Amino acid sequence: MVISLVIAFTAALTLTLITTPQIIKVSREKNLFDEPNHRKLNKIVIPxxxxxxxxxxxxxxxxxxxxxxxxxxxxxxxxxxVLMLFVGLKDDIIGSSPRNKLFMQILAALVLIFMGDLHINNLSNLFFINQIPSWISVPISLLFFLFIINAINLIDGIDGLAAGIGVFFMGTIGFWFYANGNQAYAVISFAFAGALCGFLRFNLFSKKHKIFMGDTGSLILGILIGSLSIAFLNSPPSTPILSDLPHSPSLLLGLLIIPVTDTLRVFYIRVKAGHSPFNPDMNHIHHVLIKSGLSHRVSSLLLVGWSVAMFTVAFVMHRLIPATLSFIFMLALTWLVVNLIRENNNRMGRMRRMRLIVIKNRRKNRLSSFN
Structure with missing residues (x-):
């Protein structure tokens, strides 16, 4: 089984490294680029x-x-x-309305819930809830799919972030499925981890052949993460190694702490300001870090590192405190840290503006003295 996982990872990595340059070539010949605008951090056209x-x-x-x-x-x-592949391709090439994208996301989620039997049926005492009746499970699972798909899409705003979190998620949950004896889910997890590593070679470590994953990649990654998350929550441990690690929602939150906190936070900011929660802005976590002077690469590394740290916290706290307290603690801590960085950015911005005003006044005084 281990050999299958190694082959899946290596083959996906190799295939992605081979196919990406060809896709970049086609994109350039057909002018299929991500066009810069006031909300995007890239300043040049990139496939x-x-x-x-x-x-x-x-x-x-x-x-x-x-x-x-x-x-x-x-x-x-x-x-x-595949449904998300076509939705993403249309959006990346000719654009697509939010309504159409949402409709297709709902359709894909319903296929997985009803035909794939992927719906949340147990919250493992999170907020004191265990078994969930099917009539409640279906709408909760639908909202969960939509939330995760769009959360992954929203964090795909700087180089390496969505892919980096995807590699961490796929590698960790792939090991869990392997240890739990679920080879099929372990294979698909390690395969996508390998493919994302191959993509990072061009997205994060190349200037001449740089490429973005686009909505095609983020939507596919989002629905896969949603599917694996529900499979993780619904899979009872079958080995002694996992007897103390029973599909805990707090562990899942640790893996997805950045996209979950970021989505909840920007929705709160938009609603508080009287805007639609789907109204785009520059308040995402990665925007906060970029505004503090960090590069894309360092920002992505810090956010993936924070995910690793929060998963470690969840792993340790799982044995010490109830899942609900661990869940709330990780959300609150991440939210607090981001707000502190944002407030520091605002303070430094005010100081820079005041400094510019002082410099302009000095220049005016010097000019008036000469006259």
């Missing part, structure tokens, strides 16, 4: 179809390395990803 290479590399390697017997809902996971 944005990296999600196609990720999907090709991960899908082919997964199919090649799947065990002979796979869970029946795996086919619906791929069906959901």
């Amino acid at each position: 944005n179809l990296g999600g196609v290479a990720i999907f090709i590399g991960a899908s082919l390697s997964s199919i090649l390395c799947f065990p002979k017997i796979i869970p029946p809902n795996i086919q619906y996971v791929f069906a959901g990803m």
Whole structure:
């Protein structure tokens, strides 16, 4: 089984490294670029179809390395990803309305919930809730899918962030599925981890052949993370190693602390300001770090590092305090740290503006004295 995981990771990495330059070439010939605007941090046109290479590399390697017997809902996971592939391609190439994108997200989520039987049925005592009736489980699962898909899409604003969090999530949860004896989910997790690593080679470490994953990549990654998250929550531990680690929502939050906190935070800021929660702005966590003077690479590294730290906290606190307290603590701490950085940015900005005013006044005084 370990060999299958290594092959899946390596094959996906290799295929992505091979296909990405070809996709960049086609994008340049057909003028398929991510155009800069007032909300985007990139200032030059860059190809944005990296999600196609990720999907090709991960899908082919997964199919090649799947065990002979796979869970029946795996086919619906791929069906959901294919739906998101077409939605993302349309949006990246010619644009798509938010309403159409939402409709297709709902459709993909319903396919996974009803046909793939991927719905949340137990919260493991989070907020003192355990078993969930099916009539409540379906709408909760639908909202969960929509939240995760859009949360991953929202954090894809700087180089390496969405892919870096994806690698951490896929590697960690892939190991969990491996230790739990679920080879099919472990294979697909390691395959996407390998494909994302191949994508990072061009997205984060290349200037001449740089590419973005675009909505194609973020939507595929979002629905896969949502699917694996529900499978993680619903999978009872089957080995002694995992007996103290029962599909805890706090552990899942530790893995996804950045996209979850960022989405909740920007929605709160927008509603508080009297705007629609879907109205785009520059208040995301990665924008806060960029405004503090950090580069894309350092900002992404810090945010992925924070995810690792929060998962470690969740792992330790799982044995010491109730899941609800751990859940609230991680959300509150991340929110607080981001707000402190933002307030420091605002303070430094005010100081810079005051300094400019002083300099301008001095120049005026000097000119008036000469006259």
